[in-house]
Amino acid sequence: MEDLSEIFDIYAICACCKVAPPSEGIKNEPFGPRTFRGLGNNGTLPWKCNSVDMKYFSSVTTYVDESKYEQLKWKRERYLQREASGGSDDTLQPGDNTNGSGHTVGMGDDTTKLQNIVVMGRSSWESIPKQYKPLPNRINVVLSKTLRQEEVKEKIFLIHSIEDLLLILKKLRYYKCFIIGGAQVYKECLNRNLIKQIYFTRINNAYPCDVLFPEFDESQFRVTSVSEVYNCKGCTLDFLIYSKVGEEVDGAASNGSTADSGSENCDKVECGAPSCSVPNCTLPNVTTTRQEKWGKSAPACQWQKNNTDAEEDDLVYFSFNNKVGEKNPEHMHDFKIYNNLKIKQHPEYQYLGIIYDIIMNGNKQGDRTGVGVMSKFGYMMRFDLSQYFPLLTTKKLFLRGIIEELLWFIRGETNGNTLLNKNVRIWEANGTREFLDNRKLFHREVNDLGPIYGFQWRHFGAEYTNMYDNYEDKGVDQLKNVIHLIKNEPTSRRIILCAWNVKDLDQMALPPCHILCQFYVFDGKLSCIMYQRSCDLGLGVPFNIASYSIFTHMIAQVCNLQPAEFIHILGNAHVYNNHIDSLKVQLNRIPYPFPTLKLNPEVKNIEDFTISDFTIENYVHHDKIPMDMAA
Structure with missing residues (x-):
């Protein structure tokens, strides 16, 4: 017998709780895979209601992807050709007899609509509230040896055995088949190796139970997916996916299959698979163990696609609780080019994706500047400095200004005039008389910015005058x-540079936004991680990415290391309201390849770098996008 669970896509879905001890004073069993096994009590669920699990159950058992059906159909038809050459495979229509020991109660639903099958025993069927029978948008199949046709008013398939089910699966047009209970149906399907995967909900509370999920050989199944943790009325729960061992594309036969993959009697059938969708596929036509079981030869990438499709469905299932639609849908039509891109792997899309998420889903807030922002909390970006220099390409950046400011920090300077004299106006708005007075720094001279970044880097704890x-x-x-x-204790976990000096905050023209960075050395390479508390996505963050990447290059050189990675952690990430239109333009631009950064190799002291020691090669970029600074 072939592996029918694979051919006919038969799954089990269930929810189990912890089992309450029968009486006080009896200790619970040690926790383990069998901790969650409570399936029913007194003919119903042990718990009153769990809306999260019910939503997940509905999501899994109603989801279909029409684009994948041709693959499923082809797989099943090839099996049927082998089983009975020339046998009829007409689709079962409403009112048709199953030709087995069971019978069909006429189905009124349009069977041309692709749906999943849900299979349940009599007790499970009778436990469903009347108003929910039959389960909508699914083909309902009830397996019972005792239930009679005249007792059923709903339009379902009524069968008497697993053999009847298999006959239905050979006739019906369906996406997947889900065994949904009860315990005896689960047990028989597991014992007969008819379950491909188990979608298993763990209800993290103990209830009295008189029906348990059947024991199964856990060496035959392994956990392949674990969901987030949810809460429903004070009870936590999550979702596991158990997959049958041996479902890999590498040709390992399913442990439960009785087919001899090497049998000389295995008829070979001309490959009639739908065309491979992998562009420019160069993989050879090979026959894996699993393909031999089905008697066909096809491109190896076709079988990889089957596994990928299954994983895509599982991702959809685990997204069941995601909110539908964006929080700020009025902006959706302004991102046509951005949204038309199917794959966004260019590292600049880390930055662009954060902006998109904030505009579409951010919280509208007032802020210190009075401009107003849309904000969200907590992001991370990673840039591989060994491969490129992450200078944004979707708009032209003022690189000279970025470098001059960094050198100014390294020198420990606080005089804004030094930058203004070089036509670098990054700090100009923060050094005006009005701005300093608003900070109650009435005694401070214009452009005296106080004990900011550079002062803390080089003189932390000193009294500022x-x-x-x-x-x-x-x-x-x-x-x-x-x-x-870095030079003498490279494995130290204390290689930290901090600009956040609580004692000095009130003396600063502007408290530091990028407040702390840490360095990590491994295999002759240096990485830097930086935490930024306040992140102006339009103006500040592009400079911060470039600045700390340059900084990492500089420190790596003076320590005789190679740059490895810059990791950027964003706390309060925000888009100013007066930047939104400009950022929409930026997001609809396609990034260019990042440039590379070269330093003068003769410089060995961090303080000896000058602007002429930096060379950016092949910086291809879009035009500059003007944005006003909110101060």
Whole structure:
């Protein structure tokens, strides 16, 4: 016998709780795979109601993907050709007899609509509230040796045995078949190797139970997926997927199959599979063990696609609780080019995707500047500095300004005039008389920005007076310590540079946005992770990505290492309302390949770098997009 669970796509879906001990004082069993096994009590579910599980059950058993049906149909037809050459495979229509010991109660639904089959025993059928019978948008099949036709008013298939079920599966047009209970039906299907996967809900509470999910050989199934954890009325739950061992594409036969994959009697059938959808496929026509069982030869990528399709369905199932639609749908039509892209693997799409998510799903808030923002909390981006320099290409960035500001930080400077004299206006708005007065820094000279980034990097803990005083050998030189640790204690977990000095915050023109970074050394390579508390996606973050990437390159060079990775953690990520239209333009641009960064290899001291020591090669970019700074 072939592996019928694979051919006819038969699955089990169930929910089980912990079993309450029969009396007080009896200890629970040790926790393990059998902790969750309670299936029923007094003819119904042990728990009153769990709307989350019911939503998941409905999502799994009603979901179909028409685009995948031709593959399923082809697979089943090839099996039927082998089983009975020339046998009829007409689709079973409403009112047709099953030609088995069971019978059909006429189905009024349009059977041309692709649906899943749900199979249940009599007790499970009778436990369904009348208003939900038959389960909508599914082909309902009831398996019972005692239920009679005249007792059933609903339009269902009524069968008497598993053999009847298999006959129906050979005749009906359907997507997948789900065994939904009860215990005896699960047990028989498991014992007969008729379950491909088990969709298993774990209800994390204990209830009295008189029906348990049947024991099954866990060496025959393994957990392949685990969902998020949900809560329904104070009870947590999650969802597992058990997959039958041996379902891999690598040709390992299903353990339960009795087919001899190497049998010389296995008839070979001309491959009639739908055309392979993998572009420019160059994989050879091979016959794997699983293909031999079905008697066909097809491109190897075709079998990989079958497995991928199943995994895609599982991802859809696990997305059952996602909110439908975006929070701010009024912006949807402004992202036509962005939304038309099916695959967005260019690393710049990490940044662009965050902006899209904030505009579409962000929270509308007021802010310190009065401009207003859309914001969300918590993102991460990763950039491979060994492969490219992540200078955004969807708009032209002011690279000279980024480098000059970084060198200014490294020197420990706080005088904004130094940057203004080089026509770098990044800090101009924060050094005005009005801005400083709003910060209650009435005594501070214009463009004296106070103990900001550079001061904390080089003089942490020193008393700040003004932008002119000499702070040499005052406070803690964090940057010097970082370089010392990287050179002498590269495995240290304390290689940290911090700009967030609580004592000095009120003296700063602007408290630091990028507040802390940590360095990691491995295999002669240096990585940097940076946490940014406040993230202006339109103006600030593009500069921050480039700046810390350059910084990592510089420290790597002076420590005789190679740059590896820059990881950017974003806390309060926001888009200012006056940047939204400009960012929509940016998101509809296609990124170019990132450029590369070259440093003057002669520089060995972090303080010796000058603007002329940096070379950006092959920076291809779109036009500049003007945005006003919110200050």
